[in-house]
Amino acid sequence: xxAMQAVFLLxxxxxxxxxxxxxxxxxxxxAGLWLVLTLAGVAGLFVLLxxxxxxxxxxxxxxxxxxxxxxxxxxxxxxxxxxEGRQLNSLWAGALVVTLILYAVLVxxxxxxxxxxxxxxxIQAESSVLLADLGRALVDVDRFILPFEVASVLLLAALxxxxxxxxxxxxxxxxxxxx
Amino acid sequence: xxxxxxxxxxxxxxxxxxxxxxxxxxxPLVSVILAVVGAGILAGVTLTTAGVFNIWLERKIGARFQxxxxxxxxxxxxxxxxIADAIKLTLKEDITPTGADKVVFxxxxxxxxxxxxxxxxxxxxxxxxxxxxxNVGVLYVVAIGGVGTLSVIMAGWSSNNKYALLGAxxxxxMLISFEIPMVLVLLVPTMLAxxxxxxxxxxxxxxxxxxxxxxxxxxxFVSSLAEVGRTPFDLIEAESEIVAGYNIxxxxxxxxxxxxxxxxxxxxxxxxxxVLFLGGWRGPGSETYPIxxxxxxxxxxxxxxFIVMWIRYTFPRVxxxxxxxxxxKFLTPLALVVVMATxxxxxxxxxxxxxxxxxxxxLNGTLVLLTLGLMQAYARALRRRVExxxxxxxxxxxxxxVGPGS
Numbered sequence: 001x002x003a004m005q006a007v008f009l010l011x012x013x014x015x016x017x018x019x020x021x022x023x024x025x026x027x028x029x030x031a032g033l034w035l036v037l038t039l040a041g042v043a044g045l046f047v048l049l050x051x052x053x054x055x056x057x058x059x060x061x062x063x064x065x066x067x068x069x070x071x072x073x074x075x076x077x078x079x080x081x082x083x084e085g086r087q088l089n090s091l092w093a094g095a096l097v098v099t100l101i102l103y104a105v106l107v108x109x110x111x112x113x114x115x116x117x118x119x120x121x122x123i124q125a126e127s128s129v130l131l132a133d134l135g136r137a138l139v140d141v142d143r144f145i146l147p148f149e150v151a152s153v154l155l156l157a158a159l160x161x162x163x164x165x166x167x168x169x170x171x172x173x174x175x176x177x178x179x
Numbered sequence: 180x181x182x183x184x185x186x187x188x189x190x191x192x193x194x195x196x197x198x199x200x201x202x203x204x205x206x207p208l209v210s211v212i213l214a215v216v217g218a219g220i221l222a223g224v225t226l227t228t229a230g231v232f233n234i235w236l237e238r239k240i241g242a243r244f245q246x247x248x249x250x251x252x253x254x255x256x257x258x259x260x261x262i263a264d265a266i267k268l269t270l271k272e273d274i275t276p277t278g279a280d281k282v283v284f285x286x287x288x289x290x291x292x293x294x295x296x297x298x299x300x301x302x303x304x305x306x307x308x309x310x311x312x313x314n315v316g317v318l319y320v321v322a323i324g325g326v327g328t329l330s331v332i333m334a335g336w337s338s339n340n341k342y343a344l345l346g347a348x349x350x351x352x353m354l355i356s357f358e359i360p361m362v363l364v365l366l367v368p369t370m371l372a373x374x375x376x377x378x379x380x381x382x383x384x385x386x387x388x389x390x391x392x393x394x395x396x397x398x399x400f401v402s403s404l405a406e407v408g409r410t411p412f413d414l415i416e417a418e419s420e421i422v423a424g425y426n427i428x429x430x431x432x433x434x435x436x437x438x439x440x441x442x443x444x445x446x447x448x449x450x451x452x453x454v455l456f457l458g459g460w461r462g463p464g465s466e467t468y469p470i471x472x473x474x475x476x477x478x479x480x481x482x483x484x485f486i487v488m489w490i491r492y493t494f495p496r497v498x499x500x501x502x503x504x505x506x507x508k509f510l511t512p513l514a515l516v517v518v519m520a521t522x523x524x525x526x527x528x529x530x531x532x533x534x535x536x537x538x539x540x541x542l543n544g545t546l547v548l549l550t551l552g553l554m555q556a557y558a559r560a561l562r563r564r565v566e567x568x569x570x571x572x573x574x575x576x577x578x579x580x581v582g583p584g585s
Contacts, residue, residue, distance in 0.1 A: 003207070029336060033283065036329060056318045064325020065355070071332055072351060075344070131314060 015041030231261035290330035346424030381459035449483030
């Protein structure tokens with residue numbers, strides 16, 4: 001077993017255990033913190049795959065923004081942050097069936113992928129070249145410009161919506177408190 | 180093997196490598212050992228020394244600003260005060276409050292220090308002296324900042340104290356708000372250098388980016404001051420309002436770790452500002468003598484650190500609503516405009532063959548004038564609105580209108 005494999009196993013184990021803990025732990029804040037560890041483990045896997053950009057983006061977006069927002073939301077909405085919710089509701093059996101089917105489909109699809117059988121080839125190009133290629137692919141008319149622009153419009157709509165919701169009432173606009 | 184004074188760190192590495200291989204160790208193990216030793220020396224020895232020294236420096240300079248002497252008992256000029264304080268903090272009782280979440284409570288100070296020390300992995304000290312030249316260096320800085328935010332939340336929540344929680348909430352609100360203009364503005368040096376790697380950014384600064392993008396540098400500096408929680412943005416530990424904020428329940432060395440992280444973070448933003456806008460290790464003669472580059476780097480970093488202290492001892496704390504208004508109504512729009520304008524102008528300048536520096540200077544000058552004009556117009560409108568509210572009242576009493584600005 002090479003050092004790479006040892007690190008991979010360790011990271012995989014950490015990611016897996018913490019992912020299970022996200023669902024199992026009774027306290028919401030604990031679940032949020034376990035989620036952070038899961039996401040950090042995934043970032044570590046990206047590093048092992050020699051994709052530093054994806055690893056860093058994973059940390060920036062998922063840990064730096066999403067996980068913190070989740071914890072923030074829990075802090076603002078829950079009483080004393082220590083109340084414990086039930087893990088299961090009455091629909092757990094149906095959910096179990098659906099997730100099992102999803103899992104089976106995913107396994108089936110992954111096994112269909114022909115490149116799995118072939119010996120894996122390390123990527124030859126420099127990661128900075130790959131990064132530049134990713135950037136170009138996002139604005140290339142023949143490749144991903146449409147999903148990229150659709151995502152941008154969606155985010156813009158969400159932004160405008162958030163501003164609209166947070167706006168004070170229109171009628172009292174001119175009486176708005178001076179700050 | 181000769182010792183090459185032009186590349187001292189490379190020579191030391193070579194020397195150690197050959198030494199260990201002669202001892203009969205395999206090559207990969209040797210490189211792992213050297214990496215661990217290098218990181219240990221950088222993080223453990225250099226940074227701790229710098230941290231202790233910085234605390235002494237800050238107290239001393241702060242004292243001079245306030246017409247005091249500062250620490251002057253332990254060692255020459257009180258130089259060993261930091262060490263004495265560290266020993267004192269280590270010996271103090273380590274209290275975990277009742278009802279605290281033990282694991283989270285203990286991990287939080289570790290994360291706080293980690294997030295600061297981790298930043299130094301991508302800081303280029305000298306031409307060949309850098310921990311890891313990631314090609315996503317700038318983004319890495321942002322990512323590590325997120326870990327710092329996390330440590331604040333964890334500390335505030337796990338302490339089982341309402342003041343700590345309040346402090347954590349307002350800190351996090353501030354940190355994630357100011358991250359937005361900071362991240363936006365980090366795109367400007369990235370665009371100018373054509374790379375996110377720290378070494379490439381330093382190499383791209385034939386003209387310091389401070390000259391090419393002064394507005395971006397200003398926004399970056401202000402928002403990173405807020406990220407650190409330095410005065411005038413030290414609402415994190417506003418004693419009069421929330422006692423001490425998120426770290427109120429910490430005692431002994433765990434508190435010390437938060438304090439060291441904060442001191443060290445303000446030194447680190449000096450280093451980051453140096454790398455991104457002041458040309459890093461570049462200076463006359465640094466190409467031929469890399470060791471000179473280290474001197475330039477440290478000098479520039481300490482200069483920026485001095486400015487941070489200068490601001491700290493000059494300005495009062497701002498209120499939280501003022502601070503949020505500054506961020507959302509001033510810094511964020513300005514950062515957006517700067518990023519877009521720089522992108523367009525830089526591309527135009529490259530394709531038309533215009534000289535880069537004057538074009539960018541002109542752009543930034545225009546931006547400054549526009550911003551000032553807008554702010555003046557806004558201030559006028561506000562004043563008029565206030566006058567409009569006051570007018571009928573004043574008319575009833577004195578029978579005369581009150582002119583603007585009176």
